Amino acid sequence: MQLPQHPPASIEELLERTRQLAGLTLGELADLAGFATPENLQRHKGWSGQLLELWLGAEAGSKPEQDFPQLGVELKTLPVNEQGKPLETTYVCYAPLVNIAGMSWEHSNVRNKLSCVCWLPILASRTIAPAERRVGSAFVWQPDQNEEAALRQDWEEIMELLALGKIESVTARHGEVLQLRPKAADGKALTDAIGEQGQRIRTRPRGFYLKKHFTQQILDKVFNDV
DNA sequence: CGATGATCATTA
């Protein structure tokens, strides 16, 4: 098996690639790709995601776009435990904190990123070394009406608070399925935001994340026919 | 700095 030389031309080709990876360990995939496998992920937090991007032919980089622009598909690896439950929240995208007055859900980066996602579960309990973590069965998901409505409601509520200058009072507890949390290299990273009096303030950058129970419901629907 | 890939680790 070898690394793809080009992005998949269709969703079917993408899924075919994921089927060939299912059941293999990350260590095996790293060896085949000439990738070094870290002992732990403390200093390699993005390692598994980047390894799978490589194997599926996604473009590397930090562009605020989907991983497979020509397919309109976003790739998300999802760490799960032995019961198939998500171990972590899922990062969606950076949150805009200024110039957000005229933004709409329809044109939001969150909606764009989540309009079509290829979920790739990884059996990744912390007791399992990175090399032994195993790739599961991928599937392509698009939010149904209820899911989109829930995402939209959370997004609109959070964005309104940001627009009203209440960013410092928004915590990860806001939102049923989508939450806003810090997203930065460290506590010293600062960006512009709107303050209580409408003035410009400096604050820690934020990102949107999917709560675990939301991704768990997505998994339940496809694997347990719930 | 902003954005990607995320997981870590302290605390509630």
Place this chain on the structure above:
DNA sequence: TAATGATCATCG
């Protein structure tokens, strides 16, 4: 023990 808030690596 789970979740929140913090952090790590890399790229342009």
